[in-house]
Amino acid sequence: MNDRVKSVELLDQLRRVLGPDGVITDPDVTESYRRDMMPLAPAGAPLAVVLPADTAAVQAVVRACAAAGTPIVPRGAGSGLSGAANAVDGCVVLAMTRMNRILEIDPDNRLAVVEPGVVNLDLRQEVEKEGLFYPPDPSSYDWCTIGGNVSTNAGGLCCVKYGVTTDSVLGLEVVLASGELLRTGRRTVKGVAGYDLTKLFVGSEGTLGVITQATLALRPLPQAPATMVAAFPSTEAAGVAVAGVVREGLVPSLMEIMDAASIRAVEAHLNTELGAGSGSAALLICQSDAGGEVAKRELEKIEQLCLSAGAELAYVTTDVAEGRMLLAARRAVLTALEVYGAWLTDDVCVPRTRIAELISGCAEISARQRLLIAVVGHAGDGNMHPTIAYDPTDADQFERAKLAFDEILEVGLALGGTVTGEHGIGKIKREWLAREIGEVGIGAHRAIKRALDPDNLFNPGSMFALD
Amino acid sequence: MNDRVKSVELLDQLRRVLGPDGVITDPDVTESYRRDMMPLAPAGAPLAVVLPADTAAVQAVVRACAAAGTPIVPRGAGSGLSGAANAVDGCVVLAMTRMNRILEIDPDNRLAVVEPGVVNLDLRQEVEKEGLFYPPDPSSYDWCTIGGNVSTNAGGLCCVKYGVTTDSVLGLEVVLASGELLRTGRRTVKGVAGYDLTKLFVGSEGTLGVITQATLALRPLPQAPATMVAAFPSTEAAGVAVAGVVREGLVPSLMEIMDAASIRAVEAHLNTELGAGSGSAALLICQSDAGGEVAKRELEKIEQLCLSAGAELAYVTTDVAEGRMLLAARRAVLTALEVYGAWLTDDVCVPRTRIAELISGCAEISARQRLLIAVVGHAGDGNMHPTIAYDPTDADQFERAKLAFDEILEVGLALGGTVTGEHGIGKIKREWLAREIGEVGIGAHRAIKRALDPDNLFNPGSMFALD
Numbered sequence: 044m045n046d047r048v049k050s051v052e053l054l055d056q057l058r059r060v061l062g063p064d065g066v067i068t069d070p071d072v073t074e075s076y077r078r079d080m081m082p083l084a085p086a087g088a089p090l091a092v093v094l095p096a097d098t099a100a101v102q103a104v105v106r107a108c109a110a111a112g113t114p115i116v117p118r119g120a121g122s123g124l125s126g127a128a129n130a131v132d133g134c135v136v137l138a139m140t141r142m143n144r145i146l147e148i149d150p151d152n153r154l155a156v157v158e159p160g161v162v163n164l165d166l167r168q169e170v171e172k173e174g175l176f177y178p179p180d181p182s183s184y185d186w187c188t189i190g191g192n193v194s195t196n197a198g199g200l201c202c203v204k205y206g207v208t209t210d211s212v213l214g215l216e217v218v219l220a221s222g223e224l225l226r227t228g229r230r231t232v233k234g235v236a237g238y239d240l241t242k243l244f245v246g247s248e249g250t251l252g253v254i255t256q257a258t259l260a261l262r263p264l265p266q267a268p269a270t271m272v273a274a275f276p277s278t279e280a281a282g283v284a285v286a287g288v289v290r291e292g293l294v295p296s297l298m299e300i301m302d303a304a305s306i307r308a309v310e311a312h313l314n315t316e317l318g319a320g321s322g323s324a325a326l327l328i329c330q331s332d333a334g335g336e337v338a339k340r341e342l343e344k345i346e347q348l349c350l351s352a353g354a355e356l357a358y359v360t361t362d363v364a365e366g367r368m369l370l371a372a373r374r375a376v377l378t379a380l381e382v383y384g385a386w387l388t389d390d391v392c393v394p395r396t397r398i399a400e401l402i403s404g405c406a407e408i409s410a411r412q413r414l415l416i417a418v419v420g421h422a423g424d425g426n427m428h429p430t431i432a433y434d435p436t437d438a439d440q441f442e443r444a445k446l447a448f449d450e451i452l453e454v455g456l457a458l459g460g461t462v463t464g465e466h467g468i469g470k471i472k473r474e475w476l477a478r479e480i481g482e483v484g485i486g487a488h489r490a491i492k493r494a495l496d497p498d499n500l501f502n503p504g505s506m507f508a509l510d
Numbered sequence: 511m512n513d514r515v516k517s518v519e520l521l522d523q524l525r526r527v528l529g530p531d532g533v534i535t536d537p538d539v540t541e542s543y544r545r546d547m548m549p550l551a552p553a554g555a556p557l558a559v560v561l562p563a564d565t566a567a568v569q570a571v572v573r574a575c576a577a578a579g580t581p582i583v584p585r586g587a588g589s590g591l592s593g594a595a596n597a598v599d600g601c602v603v604l605a606m607t608r609m610n611r612i613l614e615i616d617p618d619n620r621l622a623v624v625e626p627g628v629v630n631l632d633l634r635q636e637v638e639k640e641g642l643f644y645p646p647d648p649s650s651y652d653w654c655t656i657g658g659n660v661s662t663n664a665g666g667l668c669c670v671k672y673g674v675t676t677d678s679v680l681g682l683e684v685v686l687a688s689g690e691l692l693r694t695g696r697r698t699v700k701g702v703a704g705y706d707l708t709k710l711f712v713g714s715e716g717t718l719g720v721i722t723q724a725t726l727a728l729r730p731l732p733q734a735p736a737t738m739v740a741a742f743p744s745t746e747a748a749g750v751a752v753a754g755v756v757r758e759g760l761v762p763s764l765m766e767i768m769d770a771a772s773i774r775a776v777e778a779h780l781n782t783e784l785g786a787g788s789g790s791a792a793l794l795i796c797q798s799d800a801g802g803e804v805a806k807r808e809l810e811k812i813e814q815l816c817l818s819a820g821a822e823l824a825y826v827t828t829d830v831a832e833g834r835m836l837l838a839a840r841r842a843v844l845t846a847l848e849v850y851g852a853w854l855t856d857d858v859c860v861p862r863t864r865i866a867e868l869i870s871g872c873a874e875i876s877a878r879q880r881l882l883i884a885v886v887g888h889a890g891d892g893n894m895h896p897t898i899a900y901d902p903t904d905a906d907q908f909e910r911a912k913l914a915f916d917e918i919l920e921v922g923l924a925l926g927g928t929v930t931g932e933h934g935i936g937k938i939k940r941e942w943l944a945r946e947i948g949e950v951g952i953g954a955h956r957a958i959k960r961a962l963d964p965d966n967l968f969n970p971g972s973m974f975a976l977d
Contacts, residue, residue: 151757152861174759196702207700209709210677223950231859232891233674234928235663235713236935236946237973238955242676242709246702263759290618292641292730337804392698394619424699461701468703479703483690487962488705494961495954506704 050090050133053111057093057135060103065141067092076118076138077130082435083387083445084126084470089116092136098216098224098255101137105253105500106222108135114503117249119159119191122183124388125469127195127248127505137253139190145169146256153261154213154230159190159254166259175261178205181465182374190254196246198465200370203423204296204332205262207465209245216256217244220496230258243491248467249502251495266334268296270366271342273349273357274323278302281325282399284352285422288329288345289395295345297330297370298423302402304409305376305417308432312379317372323355325402327422328369376419376430383415383432387448391455392426392464404454405429412443412450426464427455468506476507517557517600520578524560524602527570532608534559543585543605544597549902550854550912551593551937556583559603565683565691565722568604572720572967573689575602581970584716586626586658589650591855592936594662594715594972604720606657612636613723620728621680621697626657626721633726642728645672648932649841657721663713665932667837670890671763671799672729674932676712683723684711687963697725710958715934716969718962733801735763737833738809740816740824741790745769748792749866751819752889755796755812756862762812764797764837765890769869771876772843772884775899779846784839790822792869794889795836843886843897850882850899854915858922859893859931871921872896879910879917893931894922935973943974 057066067073068091078086090113095101108115117137118128130136143160150173157166163184166177180199181187187197193215198207205211214228228234228241244251275281281300288298301309303324306317317326329345331338342359349357360366380386393401402418409416412431420427429451433444452462452475462468462475477485488507492499499509524533534540535558545553557580562568575582584604585595597603610627617640624633630651633644647666648654654664660682665674672678681695695701695708711718742748748767755765768776770791773784784793796812798805809826816824827833847853860868869885876883879898887894896918900911919929919942929935929942944952955974959966966976 151753151863153756196706198700198702202700206677207702209706210673219950219954223953225950225954226948227951229859229928230861230926231893231928231931232862233665233669233859233888233893233931235665235674235932236928236930236939237943237951238718238958239663239676239709239713240951240954242706243958246706251705263761286618289620294730392696392700394697395699396618421700426698426700459697461696461698461703463703464698464700465702472703476703481693483686483692484694484704484707486690487686487692487707490961491705491710491958494957 049111053107053113054091056107057091057104060107061093061095061100065094065096076136079121079123079126079128081124081126081469081471082385083448084129086129087132087134089130089134089136092138094138094141096141098218101218101253101255102222102224104135104137105218105220109220109222109498109500115500116502117253119188120186122187123191123195123467123469125467126471127467127469127502129470131504140188142255148173150175152230155259155261157189157257157259159188159257161189163187163189163192170261171264174264176264177211177259177261179208179211189257193245193254193257194247194249195467198426200297200299200421202421203298204294209242211260212241212245212257213260214258215241215244215254217252217254219252220498220500225252228258232260248469248506250492250506251501265296265332266338267363268330268332268366269338269342269359269361270369271329271346271357271359272369273327273346273354275325275327275354276323278325278402279399280353281327284327284349284354285398286396287348287352291344291348293341293345295329295341295423296332299328299373300398300420300422301326301373301376302418304415305419308379308417309372309375312375312382313372328373330366373419376417380417380430380432384434386430386432387444388428388430389448389451390426390428390464390466391452391460391462392424393455393458393460395425397458397460398422398425398427400458401427401454405451408447408450412447414440414443414447416447425460470505473507516578520574520580521558523574524558524571527574528560528562528567532561532563543603546588546590546593546595548591548593548936548938549852550915551596553596554599554601556597556601556603559605561605561608563608565685568685568720568722569689569691571602571604572685572687576687576689576965576967582967583969584720586655587653589654590658590662590934590936592934593938594934594936594969596937598971607655609722615640617642619697622726622728624656624724624726626655626724628656630654630656630659637728638731641731643731644678644726644728646675646678656724660712660721660724661714661716662934665893667764667766667888669888670765671761676709678727679708679712679724680727681725682708682711682721684719684721686719687965687967692719695725699727715936715973717959717973718968732763732799733805734830735797735799735833736805736809736826736828737836738796738813738824738826739836740794740813740821742792742794742821743790745792745869746866747820748794751794751816751821752865753863754815754819758811758815760808760812762796762808762890763799766795766840767865767887767889768793768840768843769885771882772886775846775884776839776842779842779849780839795840797833840886843884847884847897847899851901851903853897853899854911855895855897856915856918857893857895857931857933858919858927858929859891860922860925860927862892864925864927865889865892865894867925868894868921872918875914875917879914881907881910881914883914892927937972940974
């Protein structure tokens with residue numbers, strides 16, 4: 044049987060399982076399922092995009108594809124920034140967006156059970172009605188899905204206090220390459236029965252199985268946050284302030300940094316003045332959700348640390364609207380950079396004492412490659428997003444942007460950091476993963492991948508090369 | 511070459527690597543390395559106990575044992591309660607207690623790098639000098655080792671607020687079955703480069719490799735705790751209070767429960783009166799380390815919830831010594847039960863709303879098996895320790911104690927819980943792991959074990975059967 048006949052048979056089989064509207068082959072439509080938000084990653088042409096509505100359908104798809112030897116690329120909304128959800132030629136893209144039900148919210152045990160296609164913001168809003176809080180808040184929280192968040196172990200702005208996605212996942216339901224349904228974890232807060240398979244699947248970027256359900260730990264809804272903002276005459280001064288906050292044992296619920304290029308871009312975009320209004324080199328925005336006087340005192344301590352570090356301006360506000368506005372400015376950086384055409388964003392994470400060095404390293408790369416590089420990031424945990432602006436119609440600029448992207452990773456590693464703090468390896472940082480974790484580490488990855496997915500069915504070529 | 515000759519050759523080789531005092535074969539001495547603290551688990555006769563002083567020595571031991579086909583059972587102090595560290599016949603017990611150096615404390619990045627033989631309390635005290643806090647605090651914290659804590663994913667009293675060991679581990683150094691050194695994780699707070707191998711090794715009970723170094727996340731040292739104690743006329747009332755605390759979004763730093771049998775045992779042991787002094791059915795001890803007025807307010811809310819639930823007595827004290835005394839009473843339960851001869855302790859973890867049902871289930875088992883069962887536990891996370899007192903010289907009592915032990919697991923599972931919240935599976939709960947996670951789950955465990963330890967070198971027969 045030749046490949047074409049096999050493909051036709053597979054498509055027939057998938058249509059029988061999913062119904063005609065569950066299988067898309069029209070290239071005009073499949074186009075929008077081919078890639079995520081990372082322009083550097085290659086994206087192939089899928090045989091089909093399938094949209095299962097329940098776990099049994101996922102199992103049927105996996106069994107059919109396994110029998111046909113057709114690779115599967117699972118995906119959520121496609122908000123990723125590593126190409127992990129990008130199609131490979133001839134694959135079946137398994138889009139989980141129709142499985143978007145919140146199956147249960149249990150306030151008494153502070154947990155929720157959801158399907159993978161639930162949008163992060165929808166979950167946040169539903170649990171908020173019960174006085175509960177789902178912390179992970181990636182920038183794309185208003186459209187990314189929980190399944191994608193789990194698969195990439197997504198972070199966000201909350202991580203300094205509340206951790207990353209893996210810290211909120213109690214258990215998973217995963218369809219394995221055999222089509223079998225694996226249930227990992229549990230509904231209890233603690234549990235050590237067996238290997239921690241839950242946390243193995245979290246962040247595995249769709250290479251080990253298809254997540255069809257997640258049991259998530261919720262927290263009490265925190266207080267409305269108070270906010271502190273400080274403007275610095277140098278990134279070094281801001282770095283000293285961040286190190287001081289960590290050293291003093293302060294744990295704000297958010298601590299974001301913007302460098303000069305980010306400040307300028309946002310000022311132009313929003314037609315407003317941030318910081319000291321005199322060309323500040325760095326802005327630090329902190330929030331505390333500890334409530335009332337406690338939050339105020341916490342932020343006043345940070346304010347003092349900022350002033351001691353040389354801030355030219357620092358103040359605390361308990362005005363929620365003002366805090367929201369400051370945060371909106373921080374969140375506007377990427378949009379503001381679109382005036383240059385396009386952007387590439389890195390997500391190196393460095394020890395919190397090395398943030399200023401990373402920013403100055405990026406400034407050097409910016410000068411060398413003659414491209415604007417704006418650095419924003421989660422100062423509280425060292426996870427920085429140096430973002431390179433370039434004109435995508437200018438091939439030379441694009442080449443230099445790619446060089447800059449890699450040079451930033453180099454600087455991050457040299458500072459004792461990691462090449463990805465929250466976006467993942469995907470299809471763009473395979474070589475960098477190998478550099479970061481070494482041959483023994485890659486060997487362990489290959490062994491685990493082969494153990495759970497012996498025929499390399501799921502997301503082949505993502506994260507690491509199998510041979 | 512027969513087995514005896516092979517053993518002699520292996521011992522010679524080990525002595526060359528470790529020096530004569532690094533290899534113990536005297537049965538009088540190896541006896542104390544044969545088992546942990548769980549009387550139900552089988553323990554074999556080891557060929558030798560080896561005490562490596564550095565990572566290179568561990569690699570040499572692993573390579574020598576792999577070549578000889580001799581199994582390795584890694585162990586720390588032996589404070590475990592699942593038999594995971596128990597010897598199997600003819601094995602080499604790899605005792606990590608000589609590798610007990612704290613290699614680094616980095617206050618600016620709030621982390622420590624340690625060897626596995628460091629005693630938990632020693633680390634706590636050292637980091638405290640820097641104003642830092644290592645949360646995991648298993649009951650045996652004054653003698654258990656970090657390596658053992660990591661291998662069992664140990665919990666403790668702090669978990670309700672600070673999580674379990676895995677939440678404090680940033681990275682590991684592990685000697686694999688090949689003798690190669692795997693480095694997992696990183697020194698940064700965030701990082702998603704590759705599979706989360708760190709959390710796979712945490713809790714793997716020595717079945718996948720030998721941990722030779724751990725990078726641990728530290729927290730700011732919390733305030734001296736304030737304490738609330740409440741006495742209840744029924745376990746149901748205490749259960750209502752616990753559910754109320756969770757429901758109200760309160761997160762004390764500690765929330766422990768003692769049932770009537772525990773209270774009586776401790777009262778007799780310490781010759782004092784706990785609770786309302788009128789035969790209380792349950793005692794709840796809560797602490798808050800949020801500091802000053804905040805802690806007081808938090809505990810006063812809990813006090814009110816206790817009184818609303820029917821507590822016959824409840825009060826808050828900011829007196830640190832009084833808090834310590836109340837906690838000492840809680841910690842004295844197991845010692846107090848030794849008057850009966852011996853004890854077997856379970857560690858089922860149930861959803862926090864089901865604690866009262868678990869305690870009444872244990873009361874029924876106690877009546878049926880005619881044995882005292884005292885229930886103490888970490889009410890804040892549902893992790894309960896029903897502890898069966900028995901006379902070890904009475905074979906019939908021991909048989910009934912074993913039955914009771916299993917019946918408690920049955921009740922825990924039926925309540926939607928797990929068979930082990932913090933002690934692990936080891937050599938006593940293999941069948942229970944299989945029951946809890948099912949055939950697909952066991953299959954995934956076997957696949958991962960074979961992938962990383964194809965010759966079943968490490969801790970064979972622990973956690974699950976390979977075939």
